[in-house]
Amino acid sequence: FPDRAFDVGIAEQHAVTMAAGMAAEGLIPFCAIYSTFLQRAYDQVIHDVALQDLPVIFCIDRAGLVGQDGATHHGAYDLVYLRCIPNMIIFAPMNETELRNILFTVQKGADHPVAIRYPRGRGVISGWRTPFETIPMGSSRELVRGTTIAVLSLGHIGNQATNALRALGNPKEIGHYDMRFAKPLDEVRLHEVFKQYELVVTLEDGCVTGGFGSAVLEFANSHGYRQRIMCLGIPDRFIEQGTVDELQGEAGIDEESITRSLIPLLHEVR
Numbered sequence: 001f002p003d004r005a006f007d008v009g010i011a012e013q014h015a016v017t018m019a020a021g022m023a024a025e026g027l028i029p030f031c032a033i034y035s036t037f038l039q040r041a042y043d044q045v046i047h048d049v050a051l052q053d054l055p056v057i058f059c060i061d062r063a064g065l066v067g068q069d070g071a072t073h074h075g076a077y078d079l080v081y082l083r084c085i086p087n088m089i090i091f092a093p094m095n096e097t098e099l100r101n102i103l104f105t106v107q108k109g110a111d112h113p114v115a116i117r118y119p120r121g122r123g124v125i126s127g128w129r130t131p132f133e134t135i136p137m138g139s140s141r142e143l144v145r146g147t148t149i150a151v152l153s154l155g156h157i158g159n160q161a162t163n164a165l166r167a168l169g170n171p172k173e174i175g176h177y178d179m180r181f182a183k184p185l186d187e188v189r190l191h192e193v194f195k196q197y198e199l200v201v202t203l204e205d206g207c208v209t210g211g212f213g214s215a216v217l218e219f220a221n222s223h224g225y226r227q228r229i230m231c232l233g234i235p236d237r238f239i240e241q242g243t244v245d246e247l248q249g250e251a252g253i254d255e256e257s258i259t260r261s262l263i264p265l266l267h268e269v270r
Contacts (some may be wrong), residue, residue: 016045016049018103018259020049023049023056028057028106029056032059033059033069034060034061035063035117037075045058045113055109057110057114057116059120060118061073061120062120063075063078063092063205064157064234065205066125067242067243067248069232069242076239078117080211083211087112088183089179090114090117091117091165092154093118094178094180096123096124096125098178102114103136119155119156121156125191137198138185138187139180146172146197147175148197148198149197149201150176150198151174152203154212155215156204157205158203160176163255164255167255167259177193179212182212194227196227200230201229201231203232204232204233204234204253205253208234217231223248232252232258238270239251
């Protein structure tokens with residue numbers, strides 16, 4: 001749609017305010033910015049979009065660790081800095097199908113600003129041209145039902161959890177849930193998880209301090225759940241340059257690291 005796309009250059013603040021103006025006039029604008037550079041427009045996200053509860057759709061590319069672009073380009077903080085903003089909806093697709101379906105959902109009409117975060121890299125499925133489906137806001141998916149350990153993953157990094165469970169022989173003790181929304185959380189699902197499982201592990205390709213895992217901790221605390229919760233994510237330090245695989249290993253969120261984290265938990269419950 002060349003007559004419906006506007007390149008504003010390296011001017012993220014202007015891009016967000018322009019999108020807010022379009023939304024105020026009844027349009028549903030899609031504002032595409034790298035995660036790390038959306039930080040430059042934080043004031044505009046809050047005051048021009050969220051404060052007015054405008055349906056701006058933020059398409060946040062390069063979310064998570066991006067590899068050789070280095071420390072300035074890692075999209076490590078968007079979950080944290082967006083989660084605290086009122087009216088904001090935050091979605092992280094696990095694969096291409098979920099990304100297509102959330103874009104399909106919000107273009108039909110959005111009541112609030114929506115942030116859709118997705119990583120640099122390649123897809124994980126070949127047959128992604130499936131019929132469009134509407135995704136209910138704040139909904140999750142049960143991928144595997146377990147008995148004692150629940151892995152709650154957010155976004156594309158959940159594929160690493162799937163691989164880790166496969167490497168462990170898909171133990172019956174471990175359930176896996178694609179939570180999809182960091183805000184609003186699927187509280188119905190979380191109540192089911194905390195009533196069924198003894199241990200909970202959260203996984204995100206974002207800063208572990210204040211991110212999705214913290215949201216689950218807040219939920220558990222507010223409802224009096226006492227299970228141990230292990231939060232896996234990017235540690236509280238700047239990550240430097242390397243391949244995505246190398247840096248995910250350094251952060252402890254690659255397949256091998258997730259597997260190592262789950263093994264002692266399995267020993268506990270067996």
